[in-house]
Amino acid sequence: MSKAAAPQNPTPIDADAVLAWYDRHARTLLWRVSPADRARGVPPDPYRVWLSEVMLQQTTVAAVGRYYARFLSLWPTVADLAAAPLEALLVEWAGLGYYARARNLHACAMAVVERFGGRFPTSSAELLTLPGVGPYTAAAIAAITADERIAVVDGNVDRVVARYIALDVPVRDEKDLVRATVQTAVPARAGDFAQALMDLGATICAPRNAACILCPLEPACLGAKADPLRFPVKPEKADRPTRYGHAFVMRDTDGDVYLQTRADTGLLAKMTETPVSDWTPDRRPVAPPVPSDWRHRGQVVHVFTHFRLELEVWSAHVADTAQLSAGWWADPRELDNEALPSVFRKVLVTAGVE
Ligand code: SF4
Secondary structure, X not given: XXXXXXXXXXXXXXXXXXXXXXXXXXXXXXOOOOHHHHHOOOOOOHHHHHHHHHHHOOOOHHHHHHHHHHHHHHOOOHHHHHHOOHHHHHHHHOOOOOOHHHHHHHHHHHHHHHHHOOOOOOOHHHHOOOOOOOHHHHHHHHHHHHOOOOOOOOXXXXXXXXXXOOOOOOHHHOHHHHHHHHHOOOOOOHHHHHHHHHHHHHHHEEOOEEOHHXXXXXXXXXXXXXXXXXXXXXXXXXXOOEEEEEEEEEEOOOOOEEEEEOOOOOOOOOOEEOOEOOOEOOOOOOOOOOOOOOEEEEEEEEEOOOOEEEEEEEXXXXXXXXXXXXXXXXXXHHHHHOOOOHHHHHHHHHOOOO
């Protein structure tokens, strides 16, 4: 992709104006210490900030709330989380998607206990040594919990800055410029500033609406003087391929449903599934796992990051359960206790189980 010379706004982001706006309009979030409490010296808990940041990757604030509260009630400290079995964590994570995050969460908690004696580090350099903690998460935790003067740039901040500097190429082509635009403005209240920019992007400078009249950046914003919704410039879309497969839902004479554990590696590793065929680039008939009165119940479409999946869903009653030994039979009323990813919950619903 060609790199056009990006315009740079000669006026730095006005951190004082952003903080004044944040002091009045900060969102109330379960994991957040409000600016008023922060000013009174209430310290943010790095464990809570880390947990929320990992959950918020690829997931909305609204979806994360109940998972966050549940995790904290089960595992109030990083030591509690480290001591929990991975399977229990996966069960609670089910539905949030991107399950590698849950596995990294567990590995990271164990590393904090083993290498830092259970004290969560707060410098970006130390945080970066932890499993699953990348530059964004390290910066967010360091800024929010220790006011490290480091730029925190998530998708919301990308959009705010792309508009502020009227960036005429996709953000991914000018990541360094976007980061530098934030970095030069980071004030002593680095944590509040980071959260203020996130809030601006989530509320005022939203994807399909820019309420510039309410925005503290408006006086110097180049996007506001043009058409803010032109920014950020969209990258050309790569086609997402489709894969096809079959899912088999079996009930025994009690109505219990047959489940099994996925392979140790690969997509949705170690999660729970119904028996399923390979996922192939074209539609192929496959033999069901056992002979029975199989009925076609419909189709499930699920979109993963790198491909779209179409699953044909089949169901059958199985009287002779001895031939199925790798998995287990689950009471349909207890399925919330299974580490079922969304795609297999859809399969069960389509088969009339949930
Ligand atoms: S002035 Fe408008 S376009 Fe610029 S950052 Fe604020 S809301 Fe976004």
